[in-house]
Amino acid sequence: MDSVVVRTGSGELQGTSEGGVSRFLGVPYAASPADSGWLLPPAPVPPWEGVRPATEYGPTVPKNAYPMPSREMLTEPVVDGDECLNLNIWSPGTDGFAPVFVWIHGGAFRNGSGIVPQYDGTAFARDGVVCVTINYRLGLYGSLDTGDGHTNIGLRDQIAALRWVQDNIAAFGGDPARVTIGGESAGGMSVTSLLASPLTEGLFRGAIAQSGAGHHATSPAGARAVSAFLADTLGIEADREAFARVPRADLLAAQEKVGIVVQTDPDPAKWGEIAANTMPFEPVVGDDVMPVLPYGGLRGGRGAAVSVLVGTNADEMLFFLAPTGIVAGVDQAGYGAVAGAVARYGFADPAAVVEAYKGGRNDSPGKVMAAVAADWFFGIPAVRVAEARADRAQADGGAAAPTYVYQFGWSSTARGGTLGSCHALEIGFVFDTLAARDGENLTGPNPPQALADEMHAAWVRFITDGAPGWEPYTPDHREVRIFDIESETVVDPRPEQRVLWEGLR
Known part of the structure; x- marks a missing residue:
């Protein structure tokens, strides 16, 4: 292993080089929140003397x-310390000018980090891409809204990281004019939020949203309801200065409590939009970062010059509903219980929706319910992002950048095969990290490497050239690439189910 030194705008960094891949880990992109304020927007990195490891x-x-049981399926590394606004870089060489992929992790805006083993960027660097993974503030640290104008701190962290990439990535062998952002779950929601933000113009040319799209954000009223609950729990005033004086352990305890209460008592009168997706910490609509819901911004033409790859997994909600026993319970209760559950999405005829979702892999009441919930949370938002952009491109005479759609269909063998093609399953295939630590907790043993080769190569093509290898999605030709043991490209794969959601949010 060799040492390699580069110069950034704040000082020199020493990384390592091995097997044709250079690695720079724990690189600060913003000042330590201990200095700039844990609940305040990010500040620039102060310069340092000498060479920083x-x-x-x-x-x-x-x-x-x-x-x-998510803890049993997902790896959650923790490294203590205050200088947590950092990123990691894997590069094919510091003397090149390669395309750049910036990864934004998922975790419901409450969990995750850029150092999850499945996010190791070695395979991207091996294939000619500079890969960057970032940390950003989570939970109340990233989403607290007390009405004082400091909003969307987590998204502001992400924007600060992207600006750092623009200013510094050339020193690591990356081309700042060829940056693609990507993310999964909350990371995918972040991607579409950034895509629709007025503050990100020119920071990236491509965007990949995996299992998270442009519908999930809250109003200031919803965010302030969470702040009020936290303040009441802590016995303080609901202002930022009071929160800043509370010890971290107490803040995290209150944060965990509000998550449980929202899950167990999702009352719209109390929580607003948050009651629907039960995520108490998420982006807030109505500021300079996110003036409108991302989907609305995309319909209005935001991000039209950016190529987009968007998609979902075939059985997203089985990650949440199968290990908890909910699917089995609904199977016992029958299809009538499913109709009652799906009525909350606003369907005029819930029983007809249940009939439309029966068949194929959705052959049991529990799986039907999971499929409808997955479309509400993941599938339909992805389709609407694609259709909003396709409609805009058509209106602009084809001048807008293309949008590509995929679905991941391979089923996990873990947990007795109950997970199907669940949430987060595709990540190890995208990064070509199936052998990463604890990966089998989600995939099961011996996941198909050939599928990882295929999917990873498609992502590399999109990051490099803006086209993953199949035709763009258009209003007249809804082309979707299905990744599975035998992958195929299909047109409008589930039209009957898709049209059921027209006119509903």
Whole structure:
């Protein structure tokens, strides 16, 4: 392993080089929140003297552990320390000018980090792409809204990281004019939020949204309801200065409590939009970062010059509903219970919706319910992002950048095969990290490497050239690439189910 030194705008960094891949880990892109304020927007990195080591992962942001049973399926590394606004870089060489992929992790805006083993960027660097993974503030640290104008701190962290990339990535062998952002779950929601933001113009030319799209954000009223609950729990005033004086352990305890209460008592009168997706910490609509819901911004032409790859997994909600026993319980209750559950999405005839979702892999009541919930949470938002952009491109005479749609269909063998093609399953295939630590907790043993080769190559093509290898999605030709043991490209794969959602949010 060799040492390699580069110069950034703040000082020199020492990384390592091995097997044709250079690594720089724990690189600060913003000042330590201990200096700039844990609940305030990010500040620039102060310069340092001498050569700073960048050979080990840096601190992760404050967070609670994943709840059970997610904790058994997802790896959640924790590194203590205050200088947590950092990123990691894998490069094919510091003397090149390669395309850049910036990854934004998922975790419901409460969990995750850029150092999850499945996010190792070695395979991207091996294939000619500079890969960057970032940390950003989570939970109340990233989403607290007390009405004082400091909003969307987590998204502001992400924007600060992208600006750092623009200013510094050339020193690592990356081309700042060829940056693609990507993310999964909350990371995918972040991607579409950034795509629709007025503050990100020119920061990237491509965007990949995996299992998260442009519908999930809250109003200031919803965000302030969460702040009020936290303040009441802590016995303080609901203002930023009061929160800043509370010890971290107490903040995290209150944060965990509000997550449980929203899950167990999702009352719209109390929580507003948050009651629907039960995520108490998410982006807030109505500021300079996100003036409108991302989907609305995309319909209005935001991000039209950026190529987009968007998609979902075939059985997203089985990650959440199968291990908890909910699917089995609904199977016992029958299809009538499913109709009652799906009525909350606003369907005029819930029983007809249940009939439309029967068949194929959705052959049981529990799986039907999971499929409808997955479309509400993941599938339909992705389709609407694609259709909004396709409609805009058509209106602009084809001048707008293309949009590509995929679905991941391979089924996990973990947990007795109950997970199907669940949420987060595709990540190891995208990064070509199926052998990463704890990966089998989600995939099961011996996942198909050939599928990882295929999917990873498609992502590399999109990051490099803006086209993954199939035709763009258009209003007249809804082409979708299905990744599975035998992958195929289909047109409008589920039209009967798709049209059921027209006119509903």
